[in-house]
Amino acid sequence: MSGRQPVLTMTAISKSFPGVRALDGVDFRMFPGEVHALMGENGAGKSTLIKVLTGVYSNDSGTIELAGAEVSFSGPMQAATHGVSTVYQEVNLCANLSVAENIFIGREPRTFGAIRWGEMRRRARDLLARLDIHIDVTQLLGTYSLAVQQMVAIARAIDIRARVLILDEPTSSLDAGEVEQLFRIMRQLRDEGIAILFVTHFLDQVYGMADRITVLRNGRLVGEYPTAELPQLALVEKMIGKDLDVLEGLDEQPKRELAAIEASTPFLRAEQLGRKGSVAPFTMTIHAGEVVGLAGLLGSGRTEVARLLFGADRADHGGVLINGKPSPLRNPVTAIGHDIAFCSENRRTEGLVGELTVRENIILAMQAARGWLRPIPRRRQDELVEKYISALSIRPANPEMPVRNLSGGNQQKVLLARWLITEPRLLILDEPTRGIDVGAKAEIQKLVVQLSDGGMAVLFISAELEEVLRLSHKIAVMRDRQLVTELANDDTVDAVRVMQTIASGTHHEGPNA
Amino acid sequence: MTTTTPSQISGRPWWRIPQRHVPVLATGALLLVMYAVGVSQYRAFSNVQVIFNVFIDNGFMLVVAVGMTFVILTGGIDLSVGSVVAMTAMVCASLLQAGVPAPLVLVIALLIGPTLGFLMGAVIHFFEIQPFIVTLAGMFFARGMCTLISKSSIPITDPFWTDAAQQRIGDPKGNFVSISVLIAFAVVVVAAYVLAYTRLGRNTYAIGGNPQSALLMGLPVAKTRIAVYTISGLCAAIGGILLSFYTLSGAPLIAVGMELDVIAAVVIGGTVLTGGSGYVFGTVLGVLVLGVIQTLITFDGSLNSWWTKIVIGGLLFAFILLQRLIGIRKK
Ligand SMILES: Nc1ncnc2c1ncn2[C@@H]1O[C@H](COP(=O)(O)OP(=O)(O)OP(=O)(O)O)[C@@H](O)[C@H]1O
Ligand SMILES: [Mg+2]
Numbered sequence: 001m002s003g004r005q006p007v008l009t010m011t012a013i014s015k016s017f018p019g020v021r022a023l024d025g026v027d028f029r030m031f032p033g034e035v036h037a038l039m040g041e042n043g044a045g046k047s048t049l050i051k052v053l054t055g056v057y058s059n060d061s062g063t064i065e066l067a068g069a070e071v072s073f074s075g076p077m078q079a080a081t082h083g084v085s086t087v088y089q090e091v092n093l094c095a096n097l098s099v100a101e102n103i104f105i106g107r108e109p110r111t112f113g114a115i116r117w118g119e120m121r122r123r124a125r126d127l128l129a130r131l132d133i134h135i136d137v138t139q140l141l142g143t144y145s146l147a148v149q150q151m152v153a154i155a156r157a158i159d160i161r162a163r164v165l166i167l168d169e170p171t172s173s174l175d176a177g178e179v180e181q182l183f184r185i186m187r188q189l190r191d192e193g194i195a196i197l198f199v200t201h202f203l204d205q206v207y208g209m210a211d212r213i214t215v216l217r218n219g220r221l222v223g224e225y226p227t228a229e230l231p232q233l234a235l236v237e238k239m240i241g242k243d244l245d246v247l248e249g250l251d252e253q254p255k256r257e258l259a260a261i262e263a264s265t266p267f268l269r270a271e272q273l274g275r276k277g278s279v280a281p282f283t284m285t286i287h288a289g290e291v292v293g294l295a296g297l298l299g300s301g302r303t304e305v306a307r308l309l310f311g312a313d314r315a316d317h318g319g320v321l322i323n324g325k326p327s328p329l330r331n332p333v334t335a336i337g338h339d340i341a342f343c344s345e346n347r348r349t350e351g352l353v354g355e356l357t358v359r360e361n362i363i364l365a366m367q368a369a370r371g372w373l374r375p376i377p378r379r380r381q382d383e384l385v386e387k388y389i390s391a392l393s394i395r396p397a398n399p400e401m402p403v404r405n406l407s408g409g410n411q412q413k414v415l416l417a418r419w420l421i422t423e424p425r426l427l428i429l430d431e432p433t434r435g436i437d438v439g440a441k442a443e444i445q446k447l448v449v450q451l452s453d454g455g456m457a458v459l460f461i462s463a464e465l466e467e468v469l470r471l472s473h474k475i476a477v478m479r480d481r482q483l484v485t486e487l488a489n490d491d492t493v494d495a496v497r498v499m500q501t502i503a504s505g506t507h508h509e510g511p512n513a
Numbered sequence: 514m515t516t517t518t519p520s521q522i523s524g525r526p527w528w529r530i531p532q533r534h535v536p537v538l539a540t541g542a543l544l545l546v547m548y549a550v551g552v553s554q555y556r557a558f559s560n561v562q563v564i565f566n567v568f569i570d571n572g573f574m575l576v577v578a579v580g581m582t583f584v585i586l587t588g589g590i591d592l593s594v595g596s597v598v599a600m601t602a603m604v605c606a607s608l609l610q611a612g613v614p615a616p617l618v619l620v621i622a623l624l625i626g627p628t629l630g631f632l633m634g635a636v637i638h639f640f641e642i643q644p645f646i647v648t649l650a651g652m653f654f655a656r657g658m659c660t661l662i663s664k665s666s667i668p669i670t671d672p673f674w675t676d677a678a679q680q681r682i683g684d685p686k687g688n689f690v691s692i693s694v695l696i697a698f699a700v701v702v703v704a705a706y707v708l709a710y711t712r713l714g715r716n717t718y719a720i721g722g723n724p725q726s727a728l729l730m731g732l733p734v735a736k737t738r739i740a741v742y743t744i745s746g747l748c749a750a751i752g753g754i755l756l757s758f759y760t761l762s763g764a765p766l767i768a769v770g771m772e773l774d775v776i777a778a779v780v781i782g783g784t785v786l787t788g789g790s791g792y793v794f795g796t797v798l799g800v801l802v803l804g805v806i807q808t809l810i811t812f813d814g815s816l817n818s819w820w821t822k823i824v825i826g827g828l829l830f831a832f833i834l835l836q837r838l839i840g841i842r843k844k
Contacts, residue, residue, distance in 0.1 A: 056729065077731025092729040094722035096789035097715070105715055106732050114710045140533065156730075 005068065007032045007195050008053075008084075008164050013062035015045075015052055017405060020396055022048040024219045025062070030164060030195040035186060037210035037227070038199050041239055041437040042409025043395040044216040046199050047089050050168055054079040054086050067163070077106060083163035087170055089199075089408045089435075091149045093156075095142030100124035102141050103156045127155045132181050146173045146345075147298050154182060158189065165189060166197040169408065171205060172435045173345075175298035175463060183209055201409070201437050203232055217241050240439045256453075258473045258488050261290045265324045267457045268340075268426055270309065272318030278304045281317045282483035284476060286426060286457045291448060293472030293489070294461040295498055301481035302461045303345060306428045309459065310342035311335040336369055341424035343416055345431040345461075352411055354404035358394065359385045361403050362417045369422055388417035391447065393440055409436045416444065426457040433467060445471060465495045477501045532839050536783030537795040539835060543828075544798055547805045555812045561688045567804035572693035573598070573755035575800045578775045578782075579704045580748025582796045583741040585779050586708075587720045588788025589644040591742060593633065594749040595771035596655030597626045599764070601753025603659045605674075606667035606763025615673035623750050629655065630746020634739035648742075652772070659765040666764035669757060677758045693755040700751060705793040717741055721788025777825050778803050781832050802828065 006029040015023040023045045030036050038046050052059045055073030064071050066082060073079040076086060093102045100121045101108075108115045109123070124137040133151050141149060150173050157165060167186075171179045186196055186209060200206060206213065206227070213230055215222040215238045222238045230238075266285035274281030279301045286292050294302045307313040309320070311329035320329050322338050329335045332342070352361055362385050367376055385399045392413040394406075403414055412435055419427060429448070433441045448471050452458050462468050468475060475487045479502055487493050487501070551558040568575075577594050584591045601622050608618045633651045637644050669675075683689025708714035716737040719727040728734050757763055782799025784791025806824050810816045 075731060076729055077733070080731055086729075088729050092723075092726040094719045094726050094730075094789070096722035097718060101715060102730075105719055106712070106730060108712060108715070110712075113712075115712070115715065117710075 004031055006030060007067055009065040010049070010053060011063050011065075013049065013052055013064075014060045015048055015057060016060055019398070019401070020405075022219050023052065023059075026216065026219070026221045028214055028221070029224075030197060031212075032163070032195050033190055033193045034211040035190055035196045035198055035209050037206045037213045038197055038216065039206065039213055039235065039239055040216035041395075042413070042435075042440060043218075043407040044239070044437075045219040046216060047168055047407060048219075049216070050086065050088070050166055050197070050199070054084060054166070080160050080162075083161065084166065085157045085160040085162035085164070086166040087153045087157045087168060089168040091146065091153050091173075093141055093149060093153055095140065097141060098138050099128075099135060099141050099144070099152055100137040102152055103127060103137075103159060107160070123159075124155075127159055128152070130158075131155055131185060145299060147175065147178060150174060151178065151182075154185075158185065162189075162194055164195045164197065168199045169201070169435055170198075171200055171202060173298075178298070179205070201435060201441070203235070203438065206235075207232065215239055236438050239437065256289070256473070258290075258490070261287050261473060264288065266321075267323060268309070269321040269324075270318065271321060273308055273315050273320060274317035275304070275308060275313055275315050276317075278313060278481070279308065280482040282476075283318075284483065284486070286459060288425065288457050289452050289455045290474070291452045291458045291460055291472045293468035293475040294459060294478060295465060295468050295475055296478030296502055298463060300478040300502075301483075302478050303430055304481065305476075305478065305483070306342060306430050306459065306461060309335075309426075310340060310428055312342065336365075336422075339422075339425040340428065341365070341419040341422055341426070342428040343419045343430060343432055345434065352403050352415055355402060357400045357402055358389070358406070358414055359399035361414050362388060362399075362421060365418045366422045384421055385417075388421060392417055392443060409440065412436055413440060413444075420447070420451075424456065426459065427451065428459045428461075430461045431463065432460075433462065433464070441467075465498055469493070469495060469498070533790055535839055536785075536832065536836060537792060537798065539832070540782055540795060540798040540802060544802055544805065547802065547809065551805065551809050551812065558808075558812060561686075563808060565688055565690050565694070567801060567808055568694045568697070569691050569759075570807075571800050571804040572691065572697040573752040573759060574771070574775060574778070574803075575697045575797065576700045576748050576755060577752040577771070578778045578796045578800050579700055579793055580745035580752075581772075581775050581779050582704070582782075582784055582791060582793055583708075583717055584644070584745045585721075585776070585784050585786060586717050586788055586791055587738060587741050588724070588786075589637065589738070589741065590648065590776070590786075591630075591633075591651075591745045592645065592648040592772050593629065593651030593655055594745060594752070594775060595768045595773075596652045596659070597629060597746060597749035598753040598756055598768045598771060599659050599766070600655040600662075601626055601750045602757040602760070602767065603662045603667070603763040603765060605754060605757045606669050607662050609669055609671045609674065610667055615671055618671075619754065622754055623747070626746035626748075626750025626753065627743045628746070630742040630744070630749075631739060633746075634742030637742065638735050638738045644742075656765075656769075663763075663765060666762050669761045669763070674758060674761060678761050691758070693758055696751065696755060700748065701793055701797055708793060713737060713740060718789055721790070723789075774803060774825070777829050781825075781828055783832075783836075785836055786833070 008030040010028040013023050013026045026049060028049065040046050051057045053064060055075045055078060071082060097105065103124045104120050109119045110116060121137050128135065131151050133148065135144065135148060141152060150170065154170055170182060174182065190196055198210060210227045212224065213227055213235065214224045217239060264287060266287045268286045270282065270284045272281040272283055294305060296302050308315050311331045311334055314330065320327055327338060359381060363376060363381050370376065389397050389399065394410050394413045403411055416432055433444055436444065445467065448458055448460065460468060460471055469489065472489050475489055475498060477484050477498060485501055577598060581591055581594060604625060605618055605622050608621065629651055633647050636642060637647045677692050680692045681689035682695065708717065716732050719732055720734055720737055724734060756768065778799035779796050780786060781802055782795030784795060803825060807821050810818060810820050
């Protein structure tokens with residue numbers, strides 16, 4: 001690769017936002033036909049670098065060269081016409097347009113200015129078929145799951161004849177099968193000579209795909225390394241700039257005995273709880289101080305279980321006992337009244353208020369629980385917020401920053417803090433570590449252990465099996481919208497066994513089968 | 514056919530109507546019911562000319578409502594249209610009075626509205642000011658211009674105008690429509706085409722759906738935003754000319770509050786106020802609903818004409834509730 005010319009060279013790029021130096025003299029280059037991972041903690045500046053490159057932000061200083069010629073794009077469309085095609089971090093499509101339109105809008109096939117809808121639909125179908133997605137492209141995008149939306153965004157990007165393809169955390173809402181599908185396409189495109197910039201917090205994905213790694217830390221370049229020459233530990237150290245002790249210590253701690261935890265009356269018992277078209281009736285108990293992991297593929301009904309237990313969806317079958325008393329969870333307000341908190345996976349649409357500050361966002365749920373007539377004293381607010389900003393290492397550690405300006409991972413942490421602060425008795429965490437960097441992920445896991453040791457019941461939903469295994473006392477396995485089995489998480493249980501349980505059964509279909 | 518799995522199809526049987534079409538269909542059904550009531554109550558109501566008159570009386574409003582549809586689809590609002598209609602009529606009347614030839618008057622009249630719309634759109638986009646405020650300012654400005662031109666009504670005697678006003682296009686049975694109705698239909702057809710088949714149209718929907726995403730998808734947000742206010746201005750200008758055909762005069766205080774009727778028509782026609790969803794066809798139905806209510810109340814004779822407003826208010830409320838319910842169900 002060394003003899004070749006880079007297709008893209010960014011030199012000494014700096015970019016400041018009011019109060020934050022997001023990029024400080026960063027150099028970055030990409031060669032044709034490589035997958036290049038851009039790594040760094042939440043808030044390191046990865047997304048900002050991408051937005052500077054594609055003209056969403058203008059850089060304060062530095063130059064960008066594409067195939068030897070200096071460029072400065074006015075926006076994503078101009079970048080795309082020069083062969084730089086991007087999938088930004090959050091799914092950025094329009095839910096009110098059809099799938100086909102979302103793929104082609106701005107580049108629709110036309111004759112004399114008139115859009116050829118038929119051809120557009122056909123091409124959209126073909127393109128999605130390449131990603132092994134078979135859906136009705138005339139339906140509104142909003143009717144599909146986040147994972148499908150993510151794949152549509154990727155389809156949009158790969159349809160552009162790109163020289164440089166940028167994927168900012170494309171895999172965070174995909175399941176294993178879909179990730180493999182995406183990787184297959186990425187390899188194919190790479191072999192066609194396209195340079196692919198890939199951002200992710202999944203280290204195994206980096207080592208599975210990337211030829212080269214560039215590490216950023218606090219807006220500065222740490223270095224560029226061939227993947228083969230940078231062992232995983234060294235990578236993490238370079239990202240967080242210190243030794244890894246935070247990541248250790250979790251596995252060694254012996255888990256408290258499940259039998260002891262389950263001796264008391266369960267905090268919550270779901271009795272044949274179910275909802276047509278959402279989840280088949282299931283029975284589940286969660287005790288104080290217990291972490292129940294919910295494993296299963298994307299679309300297997302994990303989130304739906306959480307929504308039922310939070311009253312976000314109304315059950316049409318069975319019932320719920322709280323502390324042994326029948327307590328129908330009609331809506332989230334009743335659930336919150338029973339001290340149940342739900343940290344949703346969908347932070348953008350269901351969670352944060354972008355205009356409000358970090359402090360206001362964190363306080364929101366607690367204030368709502370107290371009622372708006374009893375404002376939380378400012379001193380107390382500051383204390384609490386301060387505590388969680390440092391516990392979750394939210395960066396920048398500025399409570400008065402509008403949440404909209406935080407990096408994706410840090411927004412996720414704010415959402416988490418909002419629910420932690422209410423000190424619920426049952427905390428439902430739906431993919432709490434998605435899009436969160438290794439260091440913070442470990443912090444969150446530690447926190448979950450701490451909270452459950454302190455007597456909180458936790459329902460922990462994650463696509464990452466290791467995480468579920470590490471934290472849970474017992475694991476409920478979901479498949480095809482059914483709770484198939486519950487495994488006590490003892491020495492006999494490991495990732496392989498859970499995988500087998502997920503996969504077993506004569507008739508198994510993944511969401512994209 | 515493509516294969517689908519349970520988690521991916523929306524699970525809609527073929528006979529279920531897509532939810533995005535429910536508001537328009539509701540409006541259509543309402544229109545039919547109102548017509549049926551009219552026919553059953555008043556014998557003369559079944560006369561085709563009654564329907565034609567609804568179009569004749571509301572042609573200018575239809576054109577303005579079409580422009581408003583574009584703006585509302587982006588999630589914006591244009592409060593200036595009523596004043597721009599009046600201003601255009603005033604300009605026509607005063608220029609004709611001064612002896613300017615009719616074709617030139619038409620050209621000038623057709624330029625003023627879009628220019629104002631363009632400026633408002635630019636201010637809204639580049640200074641990031643609420644459309645409500647900017648177009649409110651535009652409304653006061655245009656209304657002020659009207660009285661600046663003349664404090665009292667100016668009659669129009671130009672032969673081109675009087676011809677246009679009196680021209681009847683009809684069938685052998687004597688039913689007829691005016692030129693204005695044909696122009697209004699032309700505007701509707703062009704607008705529907707633009708929204709469905711051009712990039713400008715699709716970008717309008719995209720911006721209404723999610724402006725941030727539209728930007729990151731590389732769509733020309735600035736151009737589109739400015740374009741919709743320009744289109745609304747153009748439609749208001751055409752509406753003003755049609756109104757001057759209809760009244761053969763320009764009056765400084767005509768069409769006061771018309772913007773609100775127009776917004777009501779668009780919303781009753783199923784266009785969602787927050788943008789991103791709606792059709793020109795719905796707007797046509799919305800205008801017809803308002804027109805038919807008016808006709809029904811005129812036929813009744815005993816009812817105060819303010820009942821029109823009360824009924825419109827009730828309907829508006831009902832339709833916004835309907836949209837809301839559909840929005841909730843979707844979640
Ligand atoms: N529009 C903005 N206004 C102000 N500050 C911003 C803005 N966008 C980003 N920042 C700040 O710039 C820094 C870098 O953010 P960026 O989104 O590039 O991080 P990232 O590396 O992509 O993180 P993550 O892994 O969480 O996505 C952060 O401190 C963030 O708060
Ligand atoms: Mg990012």
